[in-house]
Amino acid sequence: MIRKVQPYVPGEQPNxxxxxKLNTNENPYPPSPFVEDALKNLDAxxxxxxxxxxxxALVKEIAAYYGLEEGQVFVxxxxxxxxxxxxxxxxxxxxPILFPDITYSFYDVWxxxxxxxxxKAPLDDAFQIRPEDYKKENGGIVFPNPxxxxxxxxxxxxxxxxxxxxxxxxxxxDEAYIDFGGSSALPLLKRYDNLLIAQTMSKSxxxxxxxxxxxxxxxxxxRYVNDCKYSFNSYTMSQAAIAIGAAAMRDKAYxxxxxxxxxxxxEWAKGEFQRLNFSFADSLGNFLFVTHPKHSARKLFEALRxxxxxxxxxxxxxxxxxxxxxxxxxxxxMEALFSFLEKYGC
Amino acid sequence: MIRKVQPYVPGEQPNxxxxxKLNTNENPYPPSPFVEDALKNLDAxxxxxxxxxxxxALVKEIAAYYGLEEGQVFVxxxxxxxxxxxxxxxxxxxxPILFPDITYSFYDVWxxxxxxxxxKAPLDDAFQIRPEDYKKENGGIVFPNPxxxxxxxxxxxxxxxxxxxxxxxxxxxDEAYIDFGGSSALPLLKRYDNLLIAQTMSKSxxxxxxxxxxxxxxxxxxRYVNDCKYSFNSYTMSQAAIAIGAAAMRDKAYxxxxxxxxxxxxEWAKGEFQRLNFSFADSLGNFLFVTHPKHSARKLFEALRxxxxxxxxxxxxxxxxxxxxxxxxxxxxMEALFSFLEKYGC
Numbered sequence: 001m002i003r004k005v006q007p008y009v010p011g012e013q014p015n016x017x018x019x020x021k022l023n024t025n026e027n028p029y030p031p032s033p034f035v036e037d038a039l040k041n042l043d044a045x046x047x048x049x050x051x052x053x054x055x056x057a058l059v060k061e062i063a064a065y066y067g068l069e070e071g072q073v074f075v076x077x078x079x080x081x082x083x084x085x086x087x088x089x090x091x092x093x094x095x096p097i098l099f100p101d102i103t104y105s106f107y108d109v110w111x112x113x114x115x116x117x118x119x120k121a122p123l124d125d126a127f128q129i130r131p132e133d134y135k136k137e138n139g140g141i142v143f144p145n146p147x148x149x150x151x152x153x154x155x156x157x158x159x160x161x162x163x164x165x166x167x168x169x170x171x172x173x174d175e176a177y178i179d180f181g182g183s184s185a186l187p188l189l190k191r192y193d194n195l196l197i198a199q200t201m202s203k204s205x206x207x208x209x210x211x212x213x214x215x216x217x218x219x220x221x222x223r224y225v226n227d228c229k230y231s232f233n234s235y236t237m238s239q240a241a242i243a244i245g246a247a248a249m250r251d252k253a254y255x256x257x258x259x260x261x262x263x264x265x266x267e268w269a270k271g272e273f274q275r276l277n278f279s280f281a282d283s284l285g286n287f288l289f290v291t292h293p294k295h296s297a298r299k300l301f302e303a304l305r306x307x308x309x310x311x312x313x314x315x316x317x318x319x320x321x322x323x324x325x326x327x328x329x330x331x332x333x334m335e336a337l338f339s340f341l342e343k344y345g346c
Numbered sequence: 347m348i349r350k351v352q353p354y355v356p357g358e359q360p361n362x363x364x365x366x367k368l369n370t371n372e373n374p375y376p377p378s379p380f381v382e383d384a385l386k387n388l389d390a391x392x393x394x395x396x397x398x399x400x401x402x403a404l405v406k407e408i409a410a411y412y413g414l415e416e417g418q419v420f421v422x423x424x425x426x427x428x429x430x431x432x433x434x435x436x437x438x439x440x441x442p443i444l445f446p447d448i449t450y451s452f453y454d455v456w457x458x459x460x461x462x463x464x465x466k467a468p469l470d471d472a473f474q475i476r477p478e479d480y481k482k483e484n485g486g487i488v489f490p491n492p493x494x495x496x497x498x499x500x501x502x503x504x505x506x507x508x509x510x511x512x513x514x515x516x517x518x519x520d521e522a523y524i525d526f527g528g529s530s531a532l533p534l535l536k537r538y539d540n541l542l543i544a545q546t547m548s549k550s551x552x553x554x555x556x557x558x559x560x561x562x563x564x565x566x567x568x569r570y571v572n573d574c575k576y577s578f579n580s581y582t583m584s585q586a587a588i589a590i591g592a593a594a595m596r597d598k599a600y601x602x603x604x605x606x607x608x609x610x611x612x613e614w615a616k617g618e619f620q621r622l623n624f625s626f627a628d629s630l631g632n633f634l635f636v637t638h639p640k641h642s643a644r645k646l647f648e649a650l651r652x653x654x655x656x657x658x659x660x661x662x663x664x665x666x667x668x669x670x671x672x673x674x675x676x677x678x679x680m681e682a683l684f685s686f687l688e689k690y691g692c
Binding site for chain 2 (some may be wrong): 001002003004005006007008009010012021024026027028029030031035036039042044045046047048049050051052077078079081082088089090092093110112113139169172202203206207208209210211224226227228229230231232233234235236237238239240241242259
């Protein structure tokens with residue numbers, strides 16, 4: 001009997017030279033020069049050998065960067081891979097897991113794939129997570145921080161409030177966008193062994209194309225995830241991904257410069273969107289979630305697409321259907337966007 | 347609640363320059379020169395973008411090589427990844443799946459991970475699959491051809507006999523080692539839409555380090571596997587894996603030369619093992635599964651290890667505990683092995 005599922009649909013990856021791609025939250029800057037060096041040093045002859053199944057060269061760099069033990073780090077093929085494995089490992093109960101109604105749209109897909117019951121907790125009218133919604137019986141909790149696609153950060157005290165009320169289950173904080181100004185739950189790892197943090201090198205480290213994500217947690221929890229990983233695929237990280245990911249982690253100065261530039265552009269872009277009468281949440285991600293009182297999101301999306309400017313429009317809960325998610329690109333890309341929106345009549 | 351599993355344990359990946367590594371069925375030759383070119387042409391700057399989620403450049407080459415439609419090819423992170431997803435997709439039933447008692451030891455691990463019931467069908471005394479064991483009610487069938495770790499090929503007529511008796515379930519033929527002289531079930535795809543073939547670039551195409559495996563099947567079946575894949579991780583294949591895998595598929599001449607050399611060394615090695623009084627099945631893989639009447643496999647394993655020669659010894663069903671699986675290396679590596687075994691007193 002075949003398992004029939006409704007898969008997640010990733011944002012499109014259009015080809016073409018003259019396009020402005022603000023639809024999949026990619027980084028507008030290339031990865032660190034360290035990555036280029038690591039790529040040059042790869043030895044094709046060595047590809048005949050299996051990679052280190054524990055990817056320890058990469059794990060080591062991540063652990064060192066965050067001041068953790070190596071046993072507290074799990075790496076995988078992008079944050080989707082590590083989140084999928086975290087769901088499979090940690091949400092193994094008959095009680096429903098909880099996540100926001102407006103959130104990363106992969107959560108219910110994973111839950112359906114693994115037959116995990118779930119309940120969605122509605123965000124409040126300002127699109128904020130309400131910690132009290134996460135204080136009922138459940139089989140685990142997951143939410144992004146900042147949330148996607150809104151960009152809104154849940155303050156660390158509220159994250160702790162949720163952790164504190166759920167010490168008998170695992171709470172996954174999906175920090176795919178944490179490097180653009182948010183406060184990571186990292187300091188809470190010392191006090192909460194029910195906390196699992198997911199991060200990725202796709203956004204803040206410009207490595208979407210190499211597929212590298214990771215989990216941070218207690219040694220015990222990471223060991224359980226590793227057991228499931230070794231029950232799925234012994235060798236997930238290629239020799240190339242291990243070397244390139246490790247190189248990217250080593251270049252802290254470049255990382256800070258890049259993310260700093262993106263934050264600066266985002267804050268400037270907020271002013272521009274305001275000037276053009278858009279409303280939006282105060283995003284701390286590398287994207288803005290915007291709506292216009294006069295122009296429908298769907299029509300704007302299509303008009304921008306015609307112009308070669310790709311943004312993301314989600315079918316999804318009704319109250320977000322009139323929103324667009326716009327990745328923060330370079331200053332020039334954003335200027336082209338605003339210049340079009342102005343001409344369009346926003 | 348945590349899912350607690352007993353993971354598969356991969357063969358060790360020892361470091362060191364003076365070792366002879368015959369323990370994980372790697373190819374003793376480097377990948378095609380086309381791979382080196384593809385590696386040189388990778389653009390680190392492009393890594394900031396997501397890869398093509400459908401990996402179509404790679405899918406296209408595989409389809410062209412085997413004369414299939416692109417919709418008949420599914421690619422993933424090594425054959426373990428594609429097999430894991432095939433289990434998850436195709437074995438979604440309360441009836442037990444069937445596989446041999448002596449076989450790739452990942453099958454029961456996947457079944458346990460996904461809570462798939464299973465039954466093992468014992469090989470006969472010559473370690474051969476008995477097609478009649480696969481004619482009872484079941485939730486699906488999987489077996490390697492050639493079988494691992496024996497190397498014994500099930501003739502195509504018997505593969506067809508099994509397919510024919512099981513048209514209501516999916517039969518996965520795991521052809522990780524088919525390129526070393528066996529007959530692929532590929533021609534049967536036309537007649538059996540319950541057939542799914544798994545192959546890998548790790549062995550015959552010297553790309554273990556880059557993690558590339560694939561499934562071949564009917565368009566309908568491949569679509570279902572893709573739905574599950576897109577419900578797990580949208581982007582599994584990195585830009586590097588896509589480009590390098592596609593390059594390897596294009597170099598048919600090199601592939602034939604390499605696999606030809608390995609077959610030649612294997613056949614010569616059979617003579618040497620015989621001369622030293624080993625018994626073994628007539629392997630069509632890139633490995634031999636050998637036992638000696640006087641020397642225990644475990645002791646031989648340890649003595650070889652001391653010498654820097656790594657082979658594989660499986661704890662497992664009792665009747666294979668006195669066997670060693672020896673990967674076919676270069677002629678020189680095999681000569682070093684035989685020279686040690688001779689000195690050891692075999």
